[in-house]
Amino acid sequence: MLSRTADHIYWLGRYVERAETLARALDVQYRLSLLPQPAQAIAAGWMDTLHELGLLQEFRERFGDVDAERPRQFLAFDRQSPGSIYGCLRIARENARAVRGAITAEMWETLNATWLELRSLSMKRQEPDAFALFIDWVKHRSQLFRGVLMSTMLRDEGYSFMRMGMSLERGDGTARILGARLASASGGAATGGFYQWSVLLRAMSAFENYRKLYRDAVVPERVAELLVLSDSDPRSLRRSVDDLYANLQVVANQRSRETERRAGEFNALLRFGQAESVATGRLREYLDDCVERLRNIDRRISSDFLVAVETVA
Amino acid sequence: MRTNFYNEMYTAEQSVRAHYAAFADWLQSRPAGWLEQKRGEADALFHRLGITFAVYGEEQGTERLIPFDIVPRVLTAAEWATLAQGLEQRVRALNAFIGDVYGAQRILAEGIVPADVILTNAQFRPEMLGVRVPGNTYTHIAGIDIVRAGAGEFYVLEDNLRVPSGVSYMLEDRRMMMRLFPDLFSIYSVAPVEHYPELLLDNLRSVAPAGINDPTVVLLTPGRFNSAYFEHAFLAQQMGIELVEGQDLFVRDDYVYMRTTRGPQRVDVIYRRIDDDFLDPLAFRADSALGVPGLLTAYRAGHVNITNAVGTGIADDKSIYPYVPEMIEFYLSERPILNNVPTWILRRDADRDYVLANLKDLVVKEVHGAGGYGMLIGPASSKAQIEEFRARIIAHPERYIAQPTLALSACPTFVQQGLAPRHIDLRPFVLSGREVRIVPGGLTRVALPEGSLVVNSSQGGGTKDTWVLEA
Numbered sequence: 001m002l003s004r005t006a007d008h009i010y011w012l013g014r015y016v017e018r019a020e021t022l023a024r025a026l027d028v029q030y031r032l033s034l035l036p037q038p039a040q041a042i043a044a045g046w047m048d049t050l051h052e053l054g055l056l057q058e059f060r061e062r063f064g065d066v067d068a069e070r071p072r073q074f075l076a077f078d079r080q081s082p083g084s085i086y087g088c089l090r091i092a093r094e095n096a097r098a099v100r101g102a103i104t105a106e107m108w109e110t111l112n113a114t115w116l117e118l119r120s121l122s123m124k125r126q127e128p129d130a131f132a133l134f135i136d137w138v139k140h141r142s143q144l145f146r147g148v149l150m151s152t153m154l155r156d157e158g159y160s161f162m163r164m165g166m167s168l169e170r171g172d173g174t175a176r177i178l179g180a181r182l183a184s185a186s187g188g189a190a191t192g193g194f195y196q197w198s199v200l201l202r203a204m205s206a207f208e209n210y211r212k213l214y215r216d217a218v219v220p221e222r223v224a225e226l227l228v229l230s231d232s233d234p235r236s237l238r239r240s241v242d243d244l245y246a247n248l249q250v251v252a253n254q255r256s257r258e259t260e261r262r263a264g265e266f267n268a269l270l271r272f273g274q275a276e277s278v279a280t281g282r283l284r285e286y287l288d289d290c291v292e293r294l295r296n297i298d299r300r301i302s303s304d305f306l307v308a309v310e311t312v313a
Numbered sequence: 314m315r316t317n318f319y320n321e322m323y324t325a326e327q328s329v330r331a332h333y334a335a336f337a338d339w340l341q342s343r344p345a346g347w348l349e350q351k352r353g354e355a356d357a358l359f360h361r362l363g364i365t366f367a368v369y370g371e372e373q374g375t376e377r378l379i380p381f382d383i384v385p386r387v388l389t390a391a392e393w394a395t396l397a398q399g400l401e402q403r404v405r406a407l408n409a410f411i412g413d414v415y416g417a418q419r420i421l422a423e424g425i426v427p428a429d430v431i432l433t434n435a436q437f438r439p440e441m442l443g444v445r446v447p448g449n450t451y452t453h454i455a456g457i458d459i460v461r462a463g464a465g466e467f468y469v470l471e472d473n474l475r476v477p478s479g480v481s482y483m484l485e486d487r488r489m490m491m492r493l494f495p496d497l498f499s500i501y502s503v504a505p506v507e508h509y510p511e512l513l514l515d516n517l518r519s520v521a522p523a524g525i526n527d528p529t530v531v532l533l534t535p536g537r538f539n540s541a542y543f544e545h546a547f548l549a550q551q552m553g554i555e556l557v558e559g560q561d562l563f564v565r566d567d568y569v570y571m572r573t574t575r576g577p578q579r580v581d582v583i584y585r586r587i588d589d590d591f592l593d594p595l596a597f598r599a600d601s602a603l604g605v606p607g608l609l610t611a612y613r614a615g616h617v618n619i620t621n622a623v624g625t626g627i628a629d630d631k632s633i634y635p636y637v638p639e640m641i642e643f644y645l646s647e648r649p650i651l652n653n654v655p656t657w658i659l660r661r662d663a664d665r666d667y668v669l670a671n672l673k674d675l676v677v678k679e680v681h682g683a684g685g686y687g688m689l690i691g692p693a694s695s696k697a698q699i700e701e702f703r704a705r706i707i708a709h710p711e712r713y714i715a716q717p718t719l720a721l722s723a724c725p726t727f728v729q730q731g732l733a734p735r736h737i738d739l740r741p742f743v744l745s746g747r748e749v750r751i752v753p754g755g756l757t758r759v760a761l762p763e764g765s766l767v768v769n770s771s772q773g774g775g776t777k778d779t780w781v782l783e784a
Binding site: 002 | 360361362363532537545546547549550555556557558560561571572573574575576
């Protein structure tokens with residue numbers, strides 16, 4: 001497959017997944033905002049979220065102080081930033097358009113329809129319940145796209161690059177959303193611990209999974225264990241990296257040995273990781289390490305596959 | 314404007330032509346407002362499918378739809394049989410002409426086409442002299458524009474032999490008609506067109522360089538900002554071939570490779586959708602970022618085939634058009650089946666005198682113009698516009714040809730006020746490889762403003778599904 005095509009497909013996968021991650025990050029904050037707490041706590045939560053998503057600096061430069069309202073609008077609908085849901089879906093659709101011959105017609109139509117609907121949605125005035133509906137809509141469109149991908153696309157290299165982009169982005173997103181919650185919750189939040197962590201589980205579609213798995217109270221250690229090390233929760237870092245590694249092996253070429261090794265090593269670390277390694281006191285460091293590993297693997301994927309070389313074999 | 318045009322659906326006595334009768338009945342039985350609703354559905358579908366054209370700038374609504382009209386253009390089996398024969402004949406002659414121009418130049422030696430018209434033409438590519446191309450095929454994909462005049466007879470308006478576009482609209486219009494009006498297809502036996510990509514792929518594979526059994530075919534596009542990008546992506550997808558940009562290809566030791574995730578891969582046939590000028594910055598325009606350095610050398614060495622061949626523009630230039638009937642007789646020893654529009658060549662004194670005296674009745678075309686630009690339609694122009702053109706002709710007569718104003722046929726078309734006749738043309742797509750093949754019909758373009766004769770999509774033209782009825 002053309003390197004340029006693979007590049008577009010990889011980033012298409014990343015941006016669709018990132019839009020969903022953003023919707024889930026917004027969901028956490030939205031749910032928290034309905035709980036009784038001072039406005040500063042909400043603003044602090046947004047601050048942690050923006051920081052964790054790497055968007056705090058951009059936000060401050062453009063809008064000044066982080067308040068309780070603005071970040072929501074920014075993360076959802078901002079036209080300029082590639083970090084908003086609007087921006088992600090625009091870039092995803094751009095990438096799809098560049099390779100619409102290499103993805104299935106249904107995938108293109110799903111993404112194009114999403115984009116057209118988003119454009120009409122974001123023009124409309126917001127009703128009070130519109131935001132929750134919007135979050136659900138983004139998740140559904142992302143899930144629809146994933147379903148169309150799984151049920152229509154040939155299992156070839158393109159499929160694997162798409163899955164690599166998606167799983168890398170998902171792992172990264174889970175680490176960041178968990179990181180943001182960790183920062184806010186440990187900052188002495190006013191609301192009780194249960195709500196601090198259950199909103200996270202609900203936003204990650206993991207609340208029921210948690211109950212099934214642990215049949216016990218919601219405690220931070222186990223939330224972290226579920227979202228990082230669990231082999232059964234589909235949004236866990238472990239599952240994401242497992243999927244990333246599996247698809248990387250499918251597309252392996254002569255240059256990608258070291259990348260495979262690093263992904264395999266990371267996969268093993270998560271697979272054989274013990275609950276203590278994500279204990280509350282160590283979690284921050286652990287998550288930073290995960291994000292750094294993913295960043296490194298992403299860079300290596302680019303240079304191994306997506307940037308073309310001219311050497312004739 | 315004239316009203317004595319041929320109406321595709323109605324006779325001069327306003328009765329419905331036999332092959333439109335069932336359609337007229339069907340139309341009659343539709344409830345009021347139904348057509349509007351269907352047209353809205355068609356627009357929404359085209360948007361969702363992303364079948365758009367035109368400049369693609371930033372996010373704000375710069376993707377436009379080509380207006381699709383829901384009234385089909387219908388050709389009888391007999392009409393099509395004659396057209397198909399004539400098209401094949403014409404394309405065979407044009408292909409022979411190009412081979413001759415870049416080979417023995419017999420037609421110049423015989424004085425049938427003046428040598429200077431060829432040799433000083435900007436479309437003449439001396440780089441191609443003496444180059445052998447696989448199967449001696451140059452015009453792998455030709456789009457021949459056909460119009461129908463006052464009494465219903467067909468004329469060839471122009472030959473498009475470089476990178477003719479529009480075939481995706483032919484296919485999508487059919488898909489749309491079948492989706493919106495499936496019942497019509499049980500009333501009528503319409504010859505299918507959906508196998509076009511299949512024929513095209515087979516055609517492209519058949520012209521691979523000698524000795525390649527399983528050729529790698531790619532479609533070379535200028536990229537997604539090009540107005541025809543949808544078509545490029547669509548055709549590549551339908552044929553299952555890579556859609557490449559210039560940056561995805563490179564030439565090493567006179568072979569062409571594409572850059573893939575598993576390293577370089579040899580490319581054997583390039584269906585290019587960019588003009589000669591931009592193909593190879595080392596050979597043509599040095600500032601082209603769209604092309605592939607060294608491509609022409611690889612091509613001349615016979616290591617890759619390019620379709621259409623480099624240099625086909627010499628045969629679709631408007632200054633060459635008047636000579637096509639003579640080419641048919643010269644190369645094929647046959648009588649031309651399709652008419653040429655009578656054409657005055659303004660480098661000839663007698664022709665020029667006549668044309669300058671009758672500008673208000675004539676159409677004057679710039680010989681290198683395309684897309685309906687650089688054109689004077691006498692009857693529709695102001696005095697000032699005519700005088701401006703007169704000065705341009707006197708300054709450079711060799712740059713122009715003139716033709717009578719043809720009363721292009723019209724087909725009922727759904728416009729604001731309901732159904733009204735609008736002028737149309739027809740672009741069938743003629744494929745040449747081992748043999749000449751044509752899918753029945755082609756793309757019907759319609760000039761939407763009342764009285765307009767300009768059907769080009771860049772100037773507000775729309776499209777219609779084209780039906781060839783099975784006998």
